[in-house]
Structures are given as C-alpha cells and as structure tokens.
Amino acid sequence: MAKNSLPARNRQIEQLTNLFGEKHHHTVESLYIYGHTGSGKSCVLNHVLVGNDLFHVVVNCIECYTTNLLFSTILEALSFEEGRIRCDNMNDFVRCLRKIVEEKEVEETLYIVFENCERLRDKDPILLPALLNLKELTGLNLCAILVSELPWEKFYNGTAVRDPFVMFFPDYSKDELVEVLCHLRPQATDLEFYKQYVGLVLSMFFFAFRDLRELRHLVEINFSFYEQPIVDGKLTKDDKLKLWKNIEPHLTSSLQKLLMREACDGRQSNEPELTESVKAYDLSKGSNAKSQNLVELPFYSKFLLISSYIASYNPSSTDRRFFLKHAGRMRKTARSMKKDDHKNCHLRGPHSFPLDRMMAIFYSIVDEVVPPSAGLFSQISSLVSLHLLAQLGQDQLDMPKYKCTVSLDFITAISKTVNFDVIRYLYDFV
Amino acid sequence: MNQVLLDAQSVLRNRLFGKETKCRQDIEKFQQDLKDLITRSVEYGESNSLLVIGSKGSGKTTLLKTTVDLLQKKLSKTLIIVRLNGYMQTDDRIALAEITRQLHLENTLGDKVFGSFSETLQFLLEALRGGSSHSSQPILFILEEFDLFTQHKNQTLLYNLFDLAMAGLTPLVVVGLTCRLDVIELMEKRVKSRFSHRQLYICNQWTAENYLQAFSNMLLLDAGFCKTAKHKSFLERWNANVVELSNNASVQDILKRQFSISKEMPSLQCLLVQPICKLNVNHQFITAADIADSARNVFSDPKANILHGVSVLELCLIIAMNHLTNIYAGESFNFHMVYNEFLKFTQKKLHILQKHNKPVVLKAFEHLMELELIKPKESTLSLASKLLKEYQPTILLLEEQQLKEAVYRYPGCPTELQQWLESSTV
Numbered sequence: 082m083a084k085n086s087l088p089a090r091n092r093q094i095e096q097l098t099n100l101f102g103e104k105h106h107h108t109v110e111s112l113y114i115y116g117h118t119g120s121g122k123s124c125v126l127n128h129v130l131v132g133n134d135l136f137h138v139v140v141n142c143i144e145c146y147t148t149n150l151l152f153s154t155i156l157e158a159l160s161f162e163e164g165r166i167r168c169d170n171m172n173d174f175v176r177c178l179r180k181i182v183e184e185k186e187v188e189e190t191l192y193i194v195f196e197n198c199e200r201l202r203d204k205d206p207i208l209l210p211a212l213l214n215l216k217e218l219t220g221l222n223l224c225a226i227l228v229s230e231l232p233w234e235k236f237y238n239g240t241a242v243r244d245p246f247v248m249f250f251p252d253y254s255k256d257e258l259v260e261v262l263c264h265l266r267p268q269a270t271d272l273e274f275y276k277q278y279v280g281l282v283l284s285m286f287f288f289a290f291r292d293l294r295e296l297r298h299l300v301e302i303n304f305s306f307y308e309q310p311i312v313d314g315k316l317t318k319d320d321k322l323k324l325w326k327n328i329e330p331h332l333t334s335s336l337q338k339l340l341m342r343e344a345c346d347g348r349q350s351n352e353p354e355l356t357e358s359v360k361a362y363d364l365s366k367g368s369n370a371k372s373q374n375l376v377e378l379p380f381y382s383k384f385l386l387i388s389s390y391i392a393s394y395n396p397s398s399t400d401r402r403f404f405l406k407h408a409g410r411m412r413k414t415a416r417s418m419k420k421d422d423h424k425n426c427h428l429r430g431p432h433s434f435p436l437d438r439m440m441a442i443f444y445s446i447v448d449e450v451v452p453p454s455a456g457l458f459s460q461i462s463s464l465v466s467l468h469l470l471a472q473l474g475q476d477q478l479d480m481p482k483y484k485c486t487v488s489l490d491f492i493t494a495i496s497k498t499v500n501f502d503v504i505r506y507l508y509d510f511v
Numbered sequence: 512m513n514q515v516l517l518d519a520q521s522v523l524r525n526r527l528f529g530k531e532t533k534c535r536q537d538i539e540k541f542q543q544d545l546k547d548l549i550t551r552s553v554e555y556g557e558s559n560s561l562l563v564i565g566s567k568g569s570g571k572t573t574l575l576k577t578t579v580d581l582l583q584k585k586l587s588k589t590l591i592i593v594r595l596n597g598y599m600q601t602d603d604r605i606a607l608a609e610i611t612r613q614l615h616l617e618n619t620l621g622d623k624v625f626g627s628f629s630e631t632l633q634f635l636l637e638a639l640r641g642g643s644s645h646s647s648q649p650i651l652f653i654l655e656e657f658d659l660f661t662q663h664k665n666q667t668l669l670y671n672l673f674d675l676a677m678a679g680l681t682p683l684v685v686v687g688l689t690c691r692l693d694v695i696e697l698m699e700k701r702v703k704s705r706f707s708h709r710q711l712y713i714c715n716q717w718t719a720e721n722y723l724q725a726f727s728n729m730l731l732l733d734a735g736f737c738k739t740a741k742h743k744s745f746l747e748r749w750n751a752n753v754v755e756l757s758n759n760a761s762v763q764d765i766l767k768r769q770f771s772i773s774k775e776m777p778s779l780q781c782l783l784v785q786p787i788c789k790l791n792v793n794h795q796f797i798t799a800a801d802i803a804d805s806a807r808n809v810f811s812d813p814k815a816n817i818l819h820g821v822s823v824l825e826l827c828l829i830i831a832m833n834h835l836t837n838i839y840a841g842e843s844f845n846f847h848m849v850y851n852e853f854l855k856f857t858q859k860k861l862h863i864l865q866k867h868n869k870p871v872v873l874k875a876f877e878h879l880m881e882l883e884l885i886k887p888k889e890s891t892l893s894l895a896s897k898l899l900k901e902y903q904p905t906i907l908l909l910e911e912q913q914l915k916e917a918v919y920r921y922p923g924c925p926t927e928l929q930q931w932l933e934s935s936t937v
Contacts, residue, residue: 096785116820172608207598207601210598232817233813235883243777247808249816252819288824289824289875290824290878336871337871428845429902468898471894488901
C-alpha cells in the first residue's frame with residue numbers, strides 16, 4: 082500500500098493500520114472518527130480498508146434514513162444471495178448477521194462503517210447504543226466505525242453508553258493543503274508551476290474558508306485562466322507578477338460569486354463567449370440582481386410588497402407620522418431621543434402585522450384611487466405562495482397576520498422600478 | 512523475533528478486546544451468592560429472581576458468564592439458559608418470539624415463530640406452568656439491560672416472568688443486569704411486588720494503588736506464554752519493562768488523572784489501546800512516551816480541536832457572537848446582528864481583512880451551524896422562521912474560556928483578532 086497516495090495523512094493511516102492489526106486480530110469494539118469536512122476521513126478509511134483487503138461494509142446514514150433501510154443495506158452487502166432482505170428490528174438484524182458471517186466462515190474482523198452518523202441521534206434512542214455494542218450482541222469479530230463531523234460529546238443523550246475509541250482527524254495546514262492540491266492536479270502539468278499557482282490562490286482564499294472541496298473546485302476552474310497567457314505565448318513561466326495581475330480579477334470575482342456555485346457550468350465549459358458575458362455581469366449588484374430578474378410582479382403587487390415591508394419594519398406608532406397628510410413634526414422629547422439610539426428594527430427582523438394595517442399603508446402610498454376587489458386580495462395570496470410574504474397564525478378568516486420576508490436590497494430594487502422612494506418611509510433611516 | 516512479538520500482541524489484544532476476560536478479583540465474592548442461588552434452583556426446584564446492579568464496565572456480564580460456565584460442569588441436571596438483551600428485544604412481542612425460539616418449543620419451525628402476541632404468550636405460559644418443581648428442567652433467564660425492559664408497554668414480560676417465578680411451578684431463575692441504580696423505581700407496583708427484591712450491588716472500591724496494580728496486571732505476561740527459549744527471554748525483558756513503567760512518575764500521574772475521572776476498567780483499557788497496537792518489530796516495548804501520547808489523545812478537548820480547523824472568517828464571526836452574548840447577557844442573537852458587529856470590526860481594520868459580501872458571510876454562518884458550535888434557540892421551526900433564516904434567534908455553544916484558548920492556539924491568527932477578543936467593548 083503506497084503511503085504516497087494520500088499526502089499529509091500518513092500518521093492517520095499508520096494509526097488506523099496499527100489499530101486494525103492483522104486480519105484475524107480482534108480490535109476495539111467501536112471506533113469514532115471525527116474531523117472537519119474535507120479532512121480526508123472517508124478517503125483514508127477507504128484507502129486502509131480496501132488497500133488491505135479487509136472485510137468491510139460502508140453505509141451512509143443520510144441515505145439510509147430509516148432503520149429498516151440501514152439494516153437491509155448492511156445485510157444485502159454481506160450476503161451471497163441476490164434480492165432484498167427485510168429486517169425490521171435489531172433482533173432480526175443480529176440473527177441474520179450472525180447467520181451470514183457463519184455461513185461465510187470468515188475468521189477476519191468485519192468492519193461496518195457508518196458515515197454521517199450524527200443522523201442516528203434523531204432516530205430511536207436505543208439504536209446508537211446498540212450499534213456501539215454490536216460486537217458483544219452478535220458475539221462475532223466485529224468493529225463498528227462511526228464517522229462524523231461533530232465531537233463525541235454531542236452524542237450523549239442521558240443513557241449510559243460504552244464510549245468508543247475516539248480518533249480525531251486534524252484539519253490540513255496551509256502547506257499540507259498545497260501538497261494535497263498539487264497531488265490532485267491534472268496530468269501533464271508541471272509540479273512547480275502548479276504549486277506556485279496553488280500558493281497564489283490559497284493566499285487569497287485561505288482567509289475565508291478551508292474546505293478542501295471548495296478550494297479544489299476553485300483551483301480547477303481558474304487554472305485555465307492562469308495558464309492562458311502561457312499557452313498563448315504572451316508570457317513565460319517566470320513572469321510571476323504579470324501572471325498574478327492577469328489572474329487577480331478572476332480570483333476576486335470567484336470570491337464573490339463562485340463561492341455560491343453560480344454560473345459554474347459556464348466556466349467549466351470554458352468557452353470564450355460565455356466568459357465575456359460573465360465578465361459583463363454587474364458585480365456591484367451581487368447575486369440579488371439575478372434573483373430579482375426572475376421575479377416579475379404586477380404593478381399593484383409591487384406596491385403591496387412595499388407596503389408589507391414598511392409595515393414589518395416600522396413600529397406601528399410611527400405610521401401616523403409617515404402616512405397622514407398633516408401629521409406635523411414630532412416633538413423631540415427625552416423619551417424619543419432615547420428611542421432614536423436603538424433604531425435597530427432591521428436587526429431584530431420583521432414583525433407581524435395584521436392585514437388592515439398593510440392595506441391602510443397601501444392605500445396611502447398608491448397615488449390613484451384603488452377600489453378593493455377580489456383581484457387585489459388574490460394578489461396577496463400569490464405573494465404568499467411566492468414566499469415573499471409569510472402568513473402566520475390560525476386566524477385566517479377574521480384578521481390574517483403576515484410577515485414580509487424579503488431583504489432591503491430586494492425592496493429598494495423593486496421600489497426603483499415604480500419610482501417610489503421606500504427609504505424615506507422607513508423608520509430606521511430617518 | 513517477529514513470531515514472539517506477534518504472540519505477545521495476540522495475548523494482549525485478547526485481554527483488551529477479546530472474550531478471554533476473567534472476573535475481577537474483588538467481585539469474586541459475589542460469585543458465591545450467585546452460585547448458591549442457581550444451585551438451589553437446580554437441586555431443589557426453587558424459583559428465584561435477582562438483580563445485579565453496577566455501573567457500565569464494572570464486570571456484571573463477566574461475573575454471570577463465569578459463574579454459569581463453572582456451574583454447567585458441576586450440576587446434575589442441565590440448565591436451560593435463555594438470554595435476552597434490552598438492546599435487541601425492544602418490544603415484548605420480539606422478546607416473546609425470542610424466548611420461544613431459544614427454548615425450542617413446538618411453536619417454532621426452524622427459525623420462525625408463529626402466532627400473534629397473545630397466542631404466543633398463552634402458549635409459553637402453558638408450557639411453563641405445565642411443569643412441576645421436581646420433574647421439569649430448571650430455566651435461567653438472563654435479562655441484560657434490564658432497565659430497557661421496564662420501558663415496554665405495561666411491562667407484560669416482566670410481570671409474567673416474575674409471576675411464574677413466584678408461582679413455584681417450573682423452577683425458574685430470573686437474573687437482571689442493569690446499570691441504573693434506581694431500577695426498582697422503574698418497575699410497576701404489581702411487578703415490584705412479585706420481585707424478590709434480591710439485589711447485588713457491584714461497586715468498585717478501588718483506590719489509586721489498586722488502579723496502578725490493575726495497570727501492571729493488564730500488561731504483565733504470565734508463565735503460560737513461555738513456549739520456546741526466545742519466548743522466555745522476551746518474557747523476562749517485557750515484564751521488567753512493565754515494572755519500570757509502573758514506577759515511572761509521569762505514567763503514574765497520567766493513571767491517577769484517569770482514575771480521578773473514572774475508576775472502571777474501560778477507562779484503563781482506553782489508555783492502553785494505542786500503546787499495545789503500536790507494538791511491532793521496530794518498537795518492541797511500551798515506553799512512557801507512548802502512554803503520554805495516548806493520554807494526550809484521550810484528554811484532548813474536542814471542541815478545541817474543531818475550532819482549530821475553522822477559517823479565519825468563521826473565527827471572526829464566533830468572536831463577534833461572543834461579544835454579542837456578553838453585551839446582551841446571554842440573550843439570543845441573529846445573523847444580521849452578527850453581520851453588523853463583523854462590519855463594525857472590519858471597517859476599523861480594513862487593511863488586514865478582505866471585504867466580504869453578505870452571502871459569503873452567511874455561508875460561513877451556516878457552516879458554523881452545521882458544526883453545532885451555534886444552534887437555533889427554538890428546536891421546532893415554523894414555516895415563517897424557515898423563510899427568515901437570517902433572523903432566526905441563535906445561541907452560541909462555546910464558553911469564553913474555550914474560545915480564548917482556541918484563539919491562542921490558532922495557527923497564523925491575526926493579532927487584531929486576539930485584541931478584539933480581549934477587549935470588552937467593541
């Protein structure tokens with residue numbers, strides 16, 4: 082088994098191999114492996130189990146969301162017979178497991194790997210302790226390996242369990258990340274060149290996130306842009322400064338957009354036309370511009386939405402001031418001065434408002450006279466089904482209550498399209 | 512040489528992980544009680560019930576197993592044993608099917624058990640009541656995880672078993688093993704009255720010296736290991752090494768620390784797993800460094816480990832949340848408030864931190880939620896709160912002390928972050 086195949090994980094591979102020992106050796110009853118996502122847990126386990134040709138089964142607890150599925154998957158993977166095996170409860174599972182392993186007459190340790198095992202906490206509270214004790218229950222040479230992101234202390238739930246042997250997979254340091262990414266480079270690229278490139282990318286992105294999968298995606302996508310001047314012949318490998326200047330705008334745009342995995346299909350196919358259109362994207366608007374383009378609302382719906390936003394984020398005592406024609410100026414009392422310091426309605430989130438209030442605000446902001454009709458009120462329901470408004474409470478016939486769920490950017494963009502200055506009517510910005 | 516080492520490893524591994532566990536010496540005195548109980552049932556046809564109570568890993572199962580094995584050889588009549596486990600038989604119906612199966616009664620065909628729950632129960636009761644105390648074979652019921660059987664509906668199984676034990680027909684011994692000290696309270700009134708209230712408490716009265724002694728007993732190889740001359744010489748060197756290790760001050764400190772956390776055997780075994788598995792031709796004897804390494808693994812703080820791997824942006828967010836928790840005295844915060852704090856910080860120190868827009872920060876926030884370093888205050892979410900995930904009230908699950916240590920140990924942490932954490936005002 083080549084240790085070079087998994088860079089920066091030699092220590093963990095060694096630990097695991099020592100723990101497992103020879104094929105017929107008994108090992109710990111249960112093993113708990115935890116570490117950040119992308120730190121190589123499944124990869125290393127797979128490498129050790131397959132590389133040493135050990136008798137094992139791997140189950141993902143997100144896929145097997147019922148205990149039935151969980152047991153069936155394990156038994157089907159182990160048995161010789163084709164076809165589904167039904168298994169409802171732990172007792173049948175233990176008996177079938179014992180039968181299958183005895184039929185196979187195997188002396189080796191059986192390893193059952195449960196990935197994403199934090200999902201097992203939500204199911205039957207007896208399931209997890211039973212799985213940890215599986216070796217004793219079946220009487221076989223078995224080891225249950227649980228893999229998760231969370232520390233073991235999150236699994237305590239009041240009943241005493243036999244604690245598994247806990248193993249931590251540390252995250253990769255910056256150098257180790259460079260090593261791993263270089264290891265995963267496409268064929269026929271120079272190691273030093275790629276290492277330089279990876280170093281540049283990491284210097285920009287290491288601050289924001291350290292997930293190996295995200296970094297790998299970014300590195301792969303931007304590599305063609307990095308290589309382009311060299312392929313075209315304009316620059317050589319030594320012009321590091323010019324290469325950096327070339328790649329920097331791409332990396333900055335990646336930081337803003339590609340983190341959200343938008344427009345990644347266009348980038349991967351790497352056509353020049355598509356990259357032009359992506360560059361022409363107005364970055365200042367951010368991702369909201371795109372989502373806004375998807376929603377085209379009728380005229381009255383826009384005003385309904387604006388009035389619902391105002392109703393959500395303004396305290397009801399200020400309505401009088403904003404919407405009555407001759408409200409006059411508010412007197413500056415000591416109490417109002419104190420209140421001004423805590424203008425954080427936008428931080429607290431939207432509050433709920435009754436329908437009446439929203440309609441009152443609506444009638445006052447729309448210039449023309451709008452007769453109340455079923456068409457108008459049905460627009461409110463369609464706003465709710467678009468999830469721009471949320472309906473609360475049980476009382477839906479008499480006085481339904483709503484909350485507005487859109488953000489400030491969205492509502493300012495919408496109000497611009499109807500020439501309405503919503504900021505002027507918001508309490509927080511006065 | 513390799514063969515000797517492999518043999519030594521096999522022996523030690525069997526001691527740690529395998530089935531060859533002997534009963535601990537200080538609980539051997541309970542063996543006598545158990546032996547008496549079962550013998551009386553077999554010889555004189557008495558029926559009894561007993562509960563063995565002790566914490567996890569204190570040796571209850573081993574005690575019972577060794578006693579039963581000893582007795583099987585000596586008894587005049589064969590003892591039928593039915594083993595039930597609370598983890599496996601989660602329901603009375605399953606338990607009943609299992610009993611019928613283990614007793615090989617005619618209701619079974621091969622492996623399957625027929626009939627509904629009430630039919631099987633009736634069948635079983637008739638079969639068991641049909642006997643008399645002299646002619647029928649004694650049955651030993653072993654119920655592991657006894658407290659889980661009390662969670663079944665109406666406690667039917669327990670009621671019937673204890674009832675049969677009191678009825679005095681077929682000789683029956685019901686032994687329950689559990690780790691809960693209040694198991695008597697869990698039983699219903701009618702079940703409790705039929706129980707004989709015989710309890711055996713397995714408590715560990717070790718002192719630190721006993722613990723250290725157990726450590727060396729675990730590692731010493733005995734004379735049965737000497738098969739060849741090479742084995743013998745290795746044995747002498749090995750045992751000398753173990754004695755030296757036991758007298759080493761740092762090893763004793765580690766053992767005392769582990770003893771103060773838990774007295775039972777599993778805690779000791781946990782420390783020894785790594786050193787024993789590490790033995791190979793290049794590394795033939797366990798050293799104090801091995802034990803220290805293993806101890807570091809066992810005593811490490813898992814949250815600190817996780818915090819070591821979060822990105823700088825996420826660390827900023829955690830520090831912002833810590834400040835919010837301090838300012839608002841434990842009340843919950845939401846994402847917008849955290850983002851606000853973060854912006855206030857970056858505006859002051861723009862030159863070292865890059866500008867990040869909201870979606871990126873929201874993604875970092877959600878990653879922290881996935882890692883369960885923060886969690887939403889209400890566990891059930893209505894549709895409205897799912898739509899407004901940025902305004903969901905959340906709380907931070909880290910103590911300030913843990914956070915300070917983690918920031919201190921964070922590789923390449925910008926000093927501004929540390930200063931921000933130390934400052935009491937933002």
